[in-house]
Each structure stands twice: as C-alpha cells, then as structure tokens.
Amino acid sequence: MNKEAPLSISERDFILNALREDVRLDGRAADQLRPLNVTFGEEYGHVKVQLGRTSLIVRISAEVTKPHDDRPFDGLFTIAMELTAMGSPAWDNGRQGDLETYVTNVLDRVVRHSNALDTESLCIVKGVSCWSIRADVHITDYDGNLIDAACIGIMAGLQHFRRQDAVVKDGQVIVYGLDERVPVALNITHKPLSITFHTFDEGKKVILDATRKEEQASEADVVIGLNNAGDVCFMSKFSGSGVDAMVFVDKTSVALEKVKEINAIIDKALQADLSKRAKTGMLEESRAENDRQPELEV
Amino acid sequence: MVGPTASLSPLVRADGSASYQCPSTGSNILGSVNAPVELPGRRDALKPEDATVEVFVKPGTAPASVGERYVEGIIRGVVGRLILGRERGYQRRGVVITLAIVGGENVSRGDSYLTLLPALLHTALLALLSASVPLSMTFSATVLSVDAAGKITREPSAEDAAAAKSLHVLAFSSKGHLLLNESQGAFDFDTWERVRERASAICHGTSVGEDGDVAMVESADGQPLEGTIRETVEDQVHRDYSWKIDAA
Amino acid sequence: MSSPLILLPGDEIPSEYLPSSSSAPLRLGPGLRLLSQPPSSKPTSSTPSHVLTATQAGIFTTDAKKNAVSILSSPNRRYIPVVNDLVIAQVHHSSPDYFHCMVTPQAPHVVLGQLAFEGATKKTRPMLKQGDLVYARVLSVGLGAGAEVELTCVNPATGKAEPGGLGHLTGGMVFDISNGMAVRLMRASSASGQQQQEDGVAGLVVLDELGKKLEKVGGFEIAVGRNGKVWVDCSNGGDVAVKATVAIGRCLTTIDQHDLVPADQKKLVSRILREMKIEV
Numbered sequence: 001m002n003k004e005a006p007l008s009i010s011e012r013d014f015i016l017n018a019l020r021e022d023v024r025l026d027g028r029a030a031d032q033l034r035p036l037n038v039t040f041g042e043e044y045g046h047v048k049v050q051l052g053r054t055s056l057i058v059r060i061s062a063e064v065t066k067p068h069d070d071r072p073f074d075g076l077f078t079i080a081m082e083l084t085a086m087g088s089p090a091w092d093n094g095r096q097g098d099l100e101t102y103v104t105n106v107l108d109r110v111v112r113h114s115n116a117l118d119t120e121s122l123c124i125v126k127g128v129s130c131w132s133i134r135a136d137v138h139i140t141d142y143d144g145n146l147i148d149a150a151c152i153g154i155m156a157g158l159q160h161f162r163r164q165d166a167v168v169k170d171g172q173v174i175v176y177g178l179d180e181r182v183p184v185a186l187n188i189t190h191k192p193l194s195i196t197f198h199t200f201d202e203g204k205k206v207i208l209d210a211t212r213k214e215e216q217a218s219e220a221d222v223v224i225g226l227n228n229a230g231d232v233c234f235m236s237k238f239s240g241s242g243v244d245a246m247v248f249v250d251k252t253s254v255a256l257e258k259v260k261e262i263n264a265i266i267d268k269a270l271q272a273d274l275s276k277r278a279k280t281g282m283l284e285e286s287r288a289e290n291d292r293q294p295e296l297e298v
Numbered sequence: 299m300v301g302p303t304a305s306l307s308p309l310v311r312a313d314g315s316a317s318y319q320c321p322s323t324g325s326n327i328l329g330s331v332n333a334p335v336e337l338p339g340r341r342d343a344l345k346p347e348d349a350t351v352e353v354f355v356k357p358g359t360a361p362a363s364v365g366e367r368y369v370e371g372i373i374r375g376v377v378g379r380l381i382l383g384r385e386r387g388y389q390r391r392g393v394v395i396t397l398a399i400v401g402g403e404n405v406s407r408g409d410s411y412l413t414l415l416p417a418l419l420h421t422a423l424l425a426l427l428s429a430s431v432p433l434s435m436t437f438s439a440t441v442l443s444v445d446a447a448g449k450i451t452r453e454p455s456a457e458d459a460a461a462a463k464s465l466h467v468l469a470f471s472s473k474g475h476l477l478l479n480e481s482q483g484a485f486d487f488d489t490w491e492r493v494r495e496r497a498s499a500i501c502h503g504t505s506v507g508e509d510g511d512v513a514m515v516e517s518a519d520g521q522p523l524e525g526t527i528r529e530t531v532e533d534q535v536h537r538d539y540s541w542k543i544d545a546a
Numbered sequence: 547m548s549s550p551l552i553l554l555p556g557d558e559i560p561s562e563y564l565p566s567s568s569s570a571p572l573r574l575g576p577g578l579r580l581l582s583q584p585p586s587s588k589p590t591s592s593t594p595s596h597v598l599t600a601t602q603a604g605i606f607t608t609d610a611k612k613n614a615v616s617i618l619s620s621p622n623r624r625y626i627p628v629v630n631d632l633v634i635a636q637v638h639h640s641s642p643d644y645f646h647c648m649v650t651p652q653a654p655h656v657v658l659g660q661l662a663f664e665g666a667t668k669k670t671r672p673m674l675k676q677g678d679l680v681y682a683r684v685l686s687v688g689l690g691a692g693a694e695v696e697l698t699c700v701n702p703a704t705g706k707a708e709p710g711g712l713g714h715l716t717g718g719m720v721f722d723i724s725n726g727m728a729v730r731l732m733r734a735s736s737a738s739g740q741q742q743q744e745d746g747v748a749g750l751v752v753l754d755e756l757g758k759k760l761e762k763v764g765g766f767e768i769a770v771g772r773n774g775k776v777w778v779d780c781s782n783g784g785d786v787a788v789k790a791t792v793a794i795g796r797c798l799t800t801i802d803q804h805d806l807v808p809a810d811q812k813k814l815v816s817r818i819l820r821e822m823k824i825e826v
Contacts, residue, residue, distance in 0.1 A: 005651035008636045009677040010777070014719040018788045025792055027821055041326075041401055053310055057328075057400050061359035084356055086330040086396040088311050089652050092338070093354035093396060136359050138398050140328060141310045306620075313624040333624065335652040347691050380555075382579075382601055387626035389691035391653075427554070430577070430619035432601035435556030472556045531603045532552045538621050538726065539605055540805060541749025543550055 004090045007216045015217040019205045025214070026052070030207045031254050036262065038156050038269040044183065045161030049153040052211065053143035056087075058153035059136045060161040064175060067123065067130040075122020076132035079107050079154060087139035102238060103146050107137075110194045110225035111154050114233035121187035124166055129173050131163060133186065144212040147223060151194045156266045158186055160273065191263055192233050194225040195255035203244050206251060208258065222247065224255040228263055301520045304420065304527075306428045306534035312396075314429020316530075318421040319401070322453040323441070325414050326401025329421035331429040334391030349383030351393045355411075355418065358399040369411035369418065373397075376469060376478050377422055382432040393431055395422050403456045410482050412465045413456065416441050419469060419478075420527065427531055437477050438501040438523035439469035442493050444485060450496050452519065466490070468497040472524060553600035553617060564598070564615065565608050575616020576628075577602035621726020625650050625773040627684045627695045632712075632732070634720065634771030635697060637678045645674055647682075647697065649773050656695040658682060663699045663714075664707040672714055679715040679777065681769045711769055718767070718779030721795040727802040731770045751808045752797055755815045760790055763824065768794075786824050793822045 007015075015025065022030065034052030041048065045060030067074055083091045083100045091097065111117075122131040135154045139146065162183035166175045198210040198218035210218060220240025226232045232252065237243055302320045309315035312330035319326045337350060353370040356362060373395070381393060397418050405411055411418070416439040423436060443454040443462035451458055459465055464483030471477050481490070503522030536543060551563055564572065574580065583597050600606070604619035627633070627649060635647035635656065644657040658680065660671050674680065682697040701708040723731070730748035737747040746754060753768070760766055764782030771777070776798060780790040796818050801811055 005636075005648060006677065008679050008720060009675075010679055010715065010718055011720050012677070013717075014788075014791070018792060021788050023788055023792055023822075025795065027792065027796060027818070043401065046401060055309075057398075059358050059400070061404070080361065082356065084354060084396045084398070085332050085394045086309065086312055086315070086328070086398060089313065089332040089335060089394075093352065093394065134359060138328075138356065138358075138400060140398075141312075143311070307622055313622065314620065332652070334626065335624075336654055385601070386687070427603040428620055428622070430602045430604070430623035432577070433555035434601070436554050472554070528554060531554055534620075535550075535552050535604055537805065539550070539618060541730070541807070542605075542618075544807075545749060 004088065004212065004216065007213060011213060012217045015214060016200055019200050019207070024207065025211065030205070031258075033209045033258065033261070034211075036152070036265055038152065038266055040156075040160050040269065040273040044178075045157045047153050047157040047160060049149050049156070051145060051149045051152070051209070053141060054145060054149050055141040056146075056149055056153055057138045057140060058150070058157040059138070060157040061134050061136070062131050062161070062163040063134075064124065064129055064166065064173065065132040067127060069127075072127035073123050074119045075130040077112055077117050077119055077122075077135075078132070079104065079112060079135045079137070081107065081137040081139070081150060083139055083142075087142040091142075099146070103150065106147050106194065106223055106225075106234070106236065107150055107154065109236075110151055110192055110223075110234045111158075114192045114225065114227075115189055116155065116192050117158055118187040118189050124173055125168055125171075131166075133158075133161075133163075142212065144210050144215045145196055147194050147196050148209065151192075151225075152262060152266065155191055155193060156269065159188055159191075159266070159270055161186055190227045190229070190231070191266075192225050192227045192231075193259045193262055194223050194234065195251075195258050197222045197224070197247070197251050197255075199240075199243055199247065203242070203247060206247055208251075208254070222251065224248070224252055226252070226255055226259055228260055230256050301526055302417070302420070302523070304424055304530045306424055306530055312425075312429075314425050314427070314431070316421050316424030316428055317400075318417055318424065320417045320453060323413050323417065323455060324402040325399070325417040327397055327414075327417050327421040328400045329395065329397045329418075329425040331393065331395050331422075331425040331431060333393035333426075333429055333431050334388045335394060337392035337394075345383075347384060347389055349381060349388040349391055349393050351378045351381060351383070351395070353377075353395045353422070354397065356396065356398040357404055358401070359404050365405060365409065365411055369415060372415065372478070372480060373418060373422055376419060376437070377426065379477070380433045380435060380437065380471075381426070382434055385432040388432070393426075395425065397421055410465070412467050412480060412482055413441055413454065413459045415439070415467045415480065416453070416469070420523075424527065424530060428534070436472045436524075436527060437469050438472075438527060439467060439478065440497050440500045440523060441465065441467045442497055444483075444489055444493065448489065450493060452496070452500060464489070466493045466497070468494060468501075470498060470501045474502070551606040552604070553606055554603050555599075555601050557600045559598040559600070559606060559615070563606060563608070565610055565613055570613045573612060573614035574598070575614055577604060577617025577619055578615060621724045621729075623725055624653075625725055627656065627687050628772075629684050629687055631684045631772040632709075632770070633682060633684060633697070633773045634715070634769065634775040634777055635680050635682050635773075637674045637676055637680065639676060640674065645680075647680065649695070649697075654694075656697055658697040658699070662697070664705065664712070666700075674714060679720065681712050681715050681771070681777070683712065715769060715777050715779075717781055718777050719791050719795060720775050720777050721799055723774055723776055723798060723802045725772070725774050727798070728770055728772050728774050728776070731776060731798070732772070735768060735770060746808055746811075749808065750801070750811065752801055752811045752815060755812050756794055756797060759815060759819060760794075760824075763790055766790065766794060789822045789824055793818050793824060796822075 037050040039048045047058045165181040225234030300321045304318045314331040353374045355366040419439045443451045444464045464485040467480040469478035602619040604617040646655040685696045685698040699712040734747040734750040766780040769777040780787045
C-alpha cells in the first residue's frame with residue numbers, strides 16, 4: 001500500500017472552491033512560500049531544512065576514488081535520495097516508488113546536470129584519483145513539495161561543505177585531516193533552485209509550494225529550475241492535464257523572484273553559521289593558549 | 299561523563315519518533331515507528347497471530363549494505379522480544395521501525411556497528427514508546443571497550459573502539475534481565491564478567507557486589523541510562539498533557 | 547492529583563492508586579494488563595496473586611464512576627478502532643452488502659452495512675460513492691487476528707441516527723488533527739453551552755470562542771472523529787463560508803501543533819479571523 005490516502009470528495013471540492021476565491025488552507029497567497037528555516041549541524045555539509053511541515057536533512061560527504069574512464073578530468077557527484085517510512089507511513093522501506101524516481105530525476109537535472117558543482121575541480125590526478133561528492137537526502141516529514149525542499153537542502157549543503165585538503169607529492173596523494181589543514185570549500189558555479197507550481201481549475205489557478213493535500217487535489221505540476229541570474233536550467237510538466245504555455249512564461253518571473261528570496265535565506269543562514277564557527281574557533285584557540293601558559297595568566 | 303540527550307516525537311508524519319544523541323561516541327540518530335500498519339504482500343506471515351517487526355537502518359552518507367542488514371537483525375531480535383504483538387489491533391500487522399544516522403561518523407564498510415548499536419537500540423525503544431506500541435518492559439544498553447591493558451572505557455569514540463582489544467554491547471531489561479550480549483575481539487571470561495558488572499552499573503546505577511550488597515556508583519558514570527530514558531518520556535508526557543496536569 | 551503517576555511499560559501500578567471502592571469489577575482500559583505473580587518465597591497474606599502492569603508510556607488515570615483504569619499515552623499515536631467510538635470514515639468502494647471504508651490510512655478497510663443508516667431500506671438506501679465521507683460509530687471490532695471492524699450510522703436498538711448527525715457528511719472540509727486533540731475536542735464540543743468554565747473543557751476554549759465570534763455569519767457545524775479528523779461546515783456563511791471554514795481549520799490545527807493554553811487560544815482566534823478578513 002505504497003500510497004498516501006486519497007482525498008475525499010469534500011476535501012477535493014473544498015480546496016478547489018477555496019482557490020477560486022484565492023484562499024488557501026493555511027491562509028497563504030498563491031505565490032507565497034511556507035515559512036522556510038535552514039539550519040546547519042556541527043559537521044560540514046549537514047543541513048536541516050524545514051519548509052512548513054515538510055522537513056529533511058541533507059548530508060554531504062566526500063571520499064577519494066577513481067574517476068570514470070571516459071571522463072578522466074572529472075570528479076564524481078551523486079545525489080542519493082531514498083524515501084523511507086520515516087517521512088510518511090505511506091512509503092515502504094527498501095522499495096522504490098514512482099515519487100522517489102521522479103524526484104531523484106528532477107534533482108539530478110536541476111543541480112547535477114546544470115553543473116552547479118564544478119566537477120572538474122574535484123580532479124586530483126588525471127584518470128587516477130578524484131573526489132567523489134555524495135549528497136544524501138533524508139526526508140523526515142513529508143507534507144508536499146519534496147523537490148523544492150530537497151533542492152534547497154542540497155544547494156545549502158554544497159555551499160556549507162568543506163572537504164579535506166589533498167595534495168600530490170611524488171605521485172602519491174596525501175589527504176590531510178580536517179584539523180591538519182584548513183579544509184577546502186567546493187567550487188560552486190551557480191546556485192540553481194527549483195520552484196514547483198501546481199495548477200487547478202483547468203489551469204486557471206496556479207499556486208507554488210503546495211502542501212500534500214493541495215498536491216493531491218491538483219491537476220498538474222510544473223517545475224521550473226533556475227538560478228539568481230534568471231538562467232533557466234530545467235523545466236518540466238511531467239504528468240496531469242494540459243497547461244497553457246503562458247503559465248510557463250508568467251510563472252518563470254515569479255520563480256526568479258522566489259529563487260532570489262530563497263537564496264538570500266540560505267546566504268543568511270550560511271553567514272550566521274560562519275560567524276558562529278569563527279567565534280567558537282577563536283574561543284578554542286584562546287583556550288588552548290591559556291592552557292599552555294597558565295602561569296602568565298595569573 | 300556527559301550522558302546522552304534524547305527527545306520524543308520530534309516528527310509529525312510518523313506515528314512515533316525519537317531523536318537520540320550520544321556525545322561520547324558522537325552519534326546522532328533519528329528514529330520513527332509506524333504501527334500498526336498493513337504490510338503489503340505479507341499477509342501470510344509466519345506468525346499469523348503476532349505482529350511482524352521490521353527494522354530499517356539508513357546510514358547517513360552511504361548506501362545501506364550488509365553491515366546495516368546485520369545490525370537490523372540484532373535490533374529486531376531485541377525489540378521483537380518486548381513488543382506485545384498479540385495485543386488488539388497488532389495481530390498480523392507490521393511494526394515498522396526506521397532508524398536514520400543523521401549525524402556523527404559513518405560506520406565504514408565492513409566495520410561492525412557495535413559502537414552505534416546502543417544508540418540505535420535506545421532510539422528504537424523511545425520511538426516505540428512515542429508510538430504507544432504495547433511493550434512488556436523497557437531496556438537500556440551500553441557499549442564498552444577493553445584495551446590491551448584491560449582498562450574498560452564506556453561508550454568509546456571511533457578511534458578508541460578501533461584501538462580496543464575487544465568491544466562489548468550489553469542490554470538489560472528494566473527488570474534486570476540480560477537481553478543482549480554482542481562481543482567482538484579476544485577476551486577471557488573474567489574480562490567479560492567485569493564488563494557485565496560495569497554495564498549493569500551504567501544501565502541501572504547499581505551493582506550487586508559478591509556479598510550481595512548493593513552499591514551506588516552513580517557518581518562515576520553519571521545518571522544511569524535507565525533514568526535518562528524515563529526522564530525523556532516523563533518530559534514528553536508533561537508537555538503532551540500540560541492542559542490536564544496544569545488544570546488539576 | 548498534584549503530581550500525576552507517569553508509567554513506563556513494565557511498571558507495576560502501586561495498589562494505593564487503584565480505586566478501592568465497590569464490589570464492581572475493575573475495568574482495564576488501554577495500556578494496562580493483568581499479570582499473575584509467581585508465588586513468592588515468603589508467602590504472606592497481603593501479597594496479591596495478580597499485579598497490574600503498564601504496557602504503554604503515559605499518565606495513569608482512574609474513572610471512579612465506571613470503576614475503570616487506563617493509561618493516557620502519546621496523543622500522536624495511530625488510531626485503533628474501539629467499540630462505540632465515533633469516527634469519520636471515507637468510502638473506498640462498495641459491494642452488494644457493504645461499503646468498504648477507510649478509517650486510518652495504511653490499515654485494512656472497515657465495513658459499513660448498506661442498510662446501517664437511519665430509515666434505510668433496500669429501496670431507499672444511500673448511494674455513497676468513492677470518496678464520500680460518513681460520520682459513523684464503531685459497532686464491533688471482532689476477535690482475533692484478521693478480524694473485520696464494522697461501523698454503523700444508526701443505533702440498532704432504536705433505528706435512529708443517535709447521536710444526531712451520523713450518516714453522510716456532505717460538503718464542508720476535513721482537517722487532520724492528532725488523536726489526543728480529537729478526544730479533547732469531543733469532550734469540549736459535547737459540553738459546550740452547558741457549563742461556562744473560564745478555562746473551558748479539556749483545556750479548550752477555542753470552540754466556544756469561535757462559536758461566539760462566528761455567530762453573525764451563520765455559525766458552523768462540526769463533527770469530530772476519534773480517528774484524528776474533524777469535519778467543519780459553514781454553509782450558512784454565504785460569502786465568507788469558505789474563509790470561515792479555513793479559519794476554523796487553522797485555529798484547530800495550530801492549537802493542536804503548538805499546545806496553546808486557553809488565553810492564547812482566544813488570541814489566536816482573533817488573530818486568524820482578522821488575517822482572513824472576516825468581520826465579526
């Protein structure tokens with residue numbers, strides 16, 4: 001029973017009728033995001049995203065591996081998302097559903113295929129060794145709009161992550177520990193995000209950041225992936241009924257506005273985390289000095 | 299010794315959930331329980347009068363493999379003995395336990411999960427309590443490492459565990475039964491006996507000496523784990539029923 | 547009861563907490579079980595042969611009237627049908643004799659007799675289709691593994707829909723709330739209007755508050771299902787019907803998620819009605 005419970009007729013009709021009066025169940029406007037909260041953990045690349053009642057954790061990790069034979073100059077980048085029964089009782093552990101395939105595919109296209117992470121910078125020795133970056137997405141609560149929430153988590157994680165420094169000496173690759181050498185930030189070329197729209201009432205009503213019930217009641221979804229500069233890197237209308245072409249044109253400008261808004265939230269969270277780290281780092285340094293020269297202190 | 303911190307019901311969608319952090323091993327686990335649910339395609343389960351317990355361990359930064367399957371089996375064995383699967387509403391249904399390692403060092407491929415096992419077990423227990431799955435009793439567990447000199451370390455870090463001569467995970471029920479004994483490495487029986495005594499003290503806060511005296515060792519190991527579990531649950535119950543308790 | 551008795555599975559209930567009264571047998575509610583104690587080595591007349599132990603974590607409560615004891619466990623738990631509970635069920639499909647309905651997701655369907663409605667006969671039975679909602683009472687839960695749960699929309703003794711309102715729920719909107727909140731709402735709604743307590747019933751003043759404020763726009767109808775669903779309808783509300791329904795839903799779900807105390811509940815109601823631009 002790998003399925004969310006279907007909506008009742010009352011719920012479906014009510015959501016549609018309310019949208020005709022421009023009312024959403026949580027009182028939001030059609031183009032309004034739910035409250036978004038991005039926080040970072042102690043480790044580099046550990047992000048928690050809370051978008052309304054949808055929440056997820058992204059962990060970025062790196063290891064040294066061998067590049068693919070046909071791309072000797074490129075490092076590897078993988079996005080791994082598995083929907084477990086944690087996010088929703090409707091999901092089965094260890095069994096891939098349609099939603100998982102679809103979301104993984106979109107994330108791959110928005111983040112990976114748009115070269116948000118410069119994989120060439122991950123090369124250590126041509127054809128011999130490179131970094132493999134892995135983004136694990138753990139969905140902890142599902143209340144709609146997985147794609148956008150996961151995109152936010154992955155992009156925030158990539159910007160927050162620091163990998164160990166590696167150098168080549170006499171043909172040997174030496175990887176320094178995080179405390180031996182200042183860890184290295186990843187090379188991010190641009191910051192694409194996805195914005196998902198859902199259409200109702202024969203395409204006349206379009207909303208973004210739908211909740212689970214709104215998703216279930218909708219006719220079709222439109223995903224637009226773009227960056228702060230407005231470069232569109234992904235666009236899809238995967239299933240459902242037809243959508244007027246003008247919706248894409250109109251909503252792209254709305255999406256751009258939202259991408260800028262979200263990227264600003266991510267930047268702010270990154271800055272806050274950075275200054276927090278700088279503060280505790282300085283504290284630790286001063287404490288270490290005190291330890292060394294206790295007599296002078298007294 | 300900084301004890302573990304835990305919280306109940308941090309998640310919204312799952313029927314029950316818990317988060318658990320152990321500062322000494324650095325592990326941070328999030329767990330969820332959905333129960334009782336229909337398990338598709340498993341209607342003719344082996345035990346038609348009982349509940350089927352499923353455990354799924356999801357590593358934080360790697361795909362799941364044999365190590366996870368192995369530790370899932372151990373966890374299923376421990377909690378399966380405590381779950382009252384014949385209670386009303388649970389027969390022929392599933393109790394689905396999902397544990398995600400959301401922080402701390404990853405267990406590298408091929409390594410044992412023993413250092414993480416107590417944290418996983420506690421998370422599973424707390425999530426079961428949060429989902430109100432009927433249990434016969436509760437339990438507490440700890441991991442101890444013994445180094446070459448015979449020194450016992452409680453809840454060792456990854457480096458300490460790697461350097462240890464032997465590793466032991468013990469779980470005790472709230473009634474004092476030894477529920478789980480997983481060991482790795484070379485050790486003799488005397489060592490194991492010392493380990494068992496220390497583990498019992500960590501879990502229950504008391505150790506029974508040879509003459510039958512009950513000695514309090516709370517000072518050495520901080521609050522016993524059993525107490526931590528109880529406090530976590532009590533805190534949540536107070537929050538959930540503040541409208542009732544405050545009014546009374 | 548200044549400090550409540552909080553139990554974990556396996557804990558024994560101290561005998562002083564049990565209702566001492568009456569010859570009536572003690573009724574065990576959810577979360578408790580009776581275990582026979584092994585005969586102790588030092589037999590004394592005072593050791594009982596049985597002990598009550600908890601199987602769930604929660605607060606131990608006693609009901610002196612019914613001579614019953616039970617455990618109040620996590621309000622977020624999954625609903626398991628109990629006889630006489632009122633639930634909101636959703637029709638999934640129908641067969642010649644029954645409607646097969648969903649009460650909890652990811653659980654087997656429950657059955658509702660085609661004729662288990664007030665005044666229903668073979669010719670006048672309601673034609674419910676997939677996705678329709680019914681307000682029903684749990685008639686039986688069966689025994690043993692794989693037993694079917696049966697619902698009814700009529701009191702078999704009188705042939706009436708008792709209490710009123712059982713049957714097909716048309717229009718309106720359903721909001722999801724926690725199990726614990728459903729219980730509180732049911733107590734609050736059944737007691738509302740009878741007694742005016744400052745702190746409301748079960749710590750809830752939201753229904754009274756909404757009732758007062760929405761009186762001018764025609765009031766609202768509400769049905770609470772033990773399975774964590776609440777159905778709200780303001781079809782008398784004319785132009786603001788939709789907004790009023792959304793406002794009620796937002797009030798109830800917000801109070802559920804944030805455990806608001808009565809004073810904050812009143813503030814929330816005013817704030818949300820203002821946000822939704824409903825004139826009161």
